[in-house]
Amino acid sequence: MHHAHANRKVAIVTGSSRGIGAAVAQRLADDGFAVVVNYAGNAEPAQALARRITEEGGQALAVQADVSDPAAVRAMFDAAEQAFGGIDVLVNNAGVMALATIAETDDATFDRQIAINLKGTFNTLREAGKRLRDGGRIINFSSSVVGMRQPTYGVYAGTKAAVEAMTSIFAKELRGRNITVNAVAPGPTATDLFFNGKPQEVIDRLAKLAPLERLGQPADIAAAVAFLAAADGAWINGQTLRANGGIV
């Protein structure tokens, strides 16, 4: 499964200690990328994933960095360059979600989602704009809630709508570098972020929303990211790809 060549392309996957990010890191490693497994607080699963990739013959490095901190993001790019010689792919997967009506959202909850989902994505994009090798790929994370617009998703969807706007603008700003910039927008996907705080009946209802009548799995989303990161995705640029089983 793993490619034995020395000149692997290098991918940073933010928030890849668990959930969708972990599936993306594993999938890109399986596809032959050297991978930076970034995490914020959960060192153990990130290091375990990096270890497993290495044991399977791949290359991986677990790197702590809070994406909302520009200095930490710079240090993560430094670590990637030092370990693997350069960076070709950035996957901006790290994100948080807190659901409440706009009337009931407190300042700290608003600020945290902006800091991680929006400023965090900006921090890594800015660094990637300076440091990604020509021919590279950037895959941001939006959400299908931008299209669904359900009550209580206002602030979270707002951060993701902003990410979609930056995605297509950044694609244009990188003219001449042969770097594509796209976003993947999952629907309900079986991770902590989706399950946390939801009663079983809500989970069951959301799982049946899609005509495919199941939740997305992290591997479903990783497949969409892998497509955009691979040669087959070369002509897709500035787009948001909704990966949601047909919800919206």
Ligand SMILES: NC(=O)c1ccc[n+]([C@@H]2O[C@H](COP(=O)([O-])OP(=O)(O)OC[C@H]3O[C@@H](n4cnc5c(N)ncnc54)[C@H](OP(=O)(O)O)[C@@H]3O)[C@@H](O)[C@H]2O)c1
């Ligand atoms: N699950 C869904 O239904 C769904 C739907 C649409 C979009 N999405 C988007 O998909 C992405 C991944 O979501 P998920 O469901 O896999 O979430 P998750 O299971 O909660 O995992 C979140 C990951 O992000 C990391 N993270 C959180 N804050 C961070 C920070 N400040 N800096 C660096 N890393 C940070 C976490 O690291 P630690 O383990 O260290 O905390 C963890 O690895 C997010 O952008 C989310 O908005 C998810």
